[in-house]
Amino acid sequence: MADSSSSPQTQPLITHNNSNHPPPRPRKDFSRALSHARDELHSFRSCLHYLCIDHNANHPYRNDDRWVTFRSWFVFVLLSIVVPFFSHFFVSCEGRCKDDPRHLQPYDAIVQLSLSSVAALSFLHLSRLLRDPGLRTTLLFDQLIHESRAVNQNYTQQLDKSLRICTVIVLPCFIADSAYKIWWYTSGSPQIPFIGNAIAGIIVACLLELLSWLYRTTLFFLVCVLFRLNCYLQLLRLREFARTFELKPSKVPSDPSTVLDGHWRVRQQLKIISHRFRVFILWSLILITMSQFASLLVTTKSHADVNLFNAGELALCSMTLMAGLTIILRSATKITHKAQEITSLAAAWHASITVILFGSDAETPAYQDGNARFLDIVNGDSDCEGLPNEEDDAANDKGAYVDTPVLVQKRQAVVKYLENNRAGITVYGFTLDRTWLQLIFGIELSLVLWLLGKTVGIS
Numbered sequence: 001m002a003d004s005s006s007s008p009q010t011q012p013l014i015t016h017n018n019s020n021h022p023p024p025r026p027r028k029d030f031s032r033a034l035s036h037a038r039d040e041l042h043s044f045r046s047c048l049h050y051l052c053i054d055h056n057a058n059h060p061y062r063n064d065d066r067w068v069t070f071r072s073w074f075v076f077v078l079l080s081i082v083v084p085f086f087s088h089f090f091v092s093c094e095g096r097c098k099d100d101p102r103h104l105q106p107y108d109a110i111v112q113l114s115l116s117s118v119a120a121l122s123f124l125h126l127s128r129l130l131r132d133p134g135l136r137t138t139l140l141f142d143q144l145i146h147e148s149r150a151v152n153q154n155y156t157q158q159l160d161k162s163l164r165i166c167t168v169i170v171l172p173c174f175i176a177d178s179a180y181k182i183w184w185y186t187s188g189s190p191q192i193p194f195i196g197n198a199i200a201g202i203i204v205a206c207l208l209e210l211l212s213w214l215y216r217t218t219l220f221f222l223v224c225v226l227f228r229l230n231c232y233l234q235l236l237r238l239r240e241f242a243r244t245f246e247l248k249p250s251k252v253p254s255d256p257s258t259v260l261d262g263h264w265r266v267r268q269q270l271k272i273i274s275h276r277f278r279v280f281i282l283w284s285l286i287l288i289t290m291s292q293f294a295s296l297l298v299t300t301k302s303h304a305d306v307n308l309f310n311a312g313e314l315a316l317c318s319m320t321l322m323a324g325l326t327i328i329l330r331s332a333t334k335i336t337h338k339a340q341e342i343t344s345l346a347a348a349w350h351a352s353i354t355v356i357l358f359g360s361d362a363e364t365p366a367y368q369d370g371n372a373r374f375l376d377i378v379n380g381d382s383d384c385e386g387l388p389n390e391e392d393d394a395a396n397d398k399g400a401y402v403d404t405p406v407l408v409q410k411r412q413a414v415v416k417y418l419e420n421n422r423a424g425i426t427v428y429g430f431t432l433d434r435t436w437l438q439l440i441f442g443i444e445l446s447l448v449l450w451l452l453g454k455t456v457g458i459s
Helices: 027-033 042-050 065-090 094-099 108-131 141-146 149-188 198-246 257-299 308-357 370-378 390-397 405-420 434-455
Strands: none
Touching: 042 149, 042 198, 065 108, 065 198, 108 198, 108 257, 108 308, 141 149, 149 198, 149 308, 198 257, 198 308, 257 308, 257 405, 257 434, 308 405, 308 434
16 A cells, blocks of 8 residues: 555645654653542642532542432522522521611512522533533643643643632631621521421521532632633643744744644634533632622612611622622633734744844845744843844854745735634633633623613613
């Protein structure tokens, strides 16, 4: 059989230049794509285990599929539906509220519905991610074996910080809610049905409410952190990919198709992330927006009594949900604009090689630290005192890079491709960038002003 690689018709459109790729990694590096009990995801798996949502086929704690699934759904229904329902309709301080109106809870329904709705969305989405691709694949650990050592190290460090970020946000809010609930139960002497002992009933009801709040908020922030980690890995890859355009012409890839190959890989990963999280992003935005508008509606009525005691929990719920939404939108827009920045870097790369490196005479390279000089001009830095001597650079790099009309056309085609195929996080075709956020802000501001006009008479 003839060697198919020798035929020109079978050459791939995107070729790989081995000189620009890292050398093959040792076999032991592939262990990062495998799961074991004490790997980098041990803290994440422990968190999922304590939240009782660890139904993953490769989970080290898993013993019985039916038992784990039943336990997950039982805990979710109990803490996200039953406890809030019981707390809102059966726990009250009717006798105490006549003497002290601070124990009234006029906004409790909005709080419970808001937290339970985002918890249900997070639980369903997280369950689907853990069941189908799995935690390691969701965090793209199977792709790290193709990345450089710097990307692996930075991503591992960020992985260790992720749960701490979740703790820093959730813990202060939980402490504040705990202080309010303890005060409300101890000073209000609420009536707890189905439990004969009043003290035991207060303790059980207070603990269940606190566990319910912690469970629902942690579920939501855990999915937000997973999305942030996915975006951070692509941000590391884009930063390393951008260094390709900042090299001296003597060190840039000789074949522009390697640039196309690298951008294609990043774009495919961003498509996968967008497909996995688009439902969660869209419904989070819808549910949190509805929650904020409902809060604004009930607190701006003419007869509304708003103070720290009856509206403090509503404000705490709003801040918690907005913090999670901010993590999602900031991560999405950051990675989108970093991906779109590649286009300007590619244009600077093409111009620096074609125009600055080669003067009027294409046969005689006249390199004057072209890329560094061009990027300084783009960034607004006009100080050229630190640039190397032009004659020395021309002598050192003369003949190091040979440009041809074919390479010029290839670079131009790559730049044209990047201009018409901008990568980024998308939600059903809509790219999450600053323009999209400005549109959302304009729409919601218009609705807020309309709502204030109906409630407090702003015209």
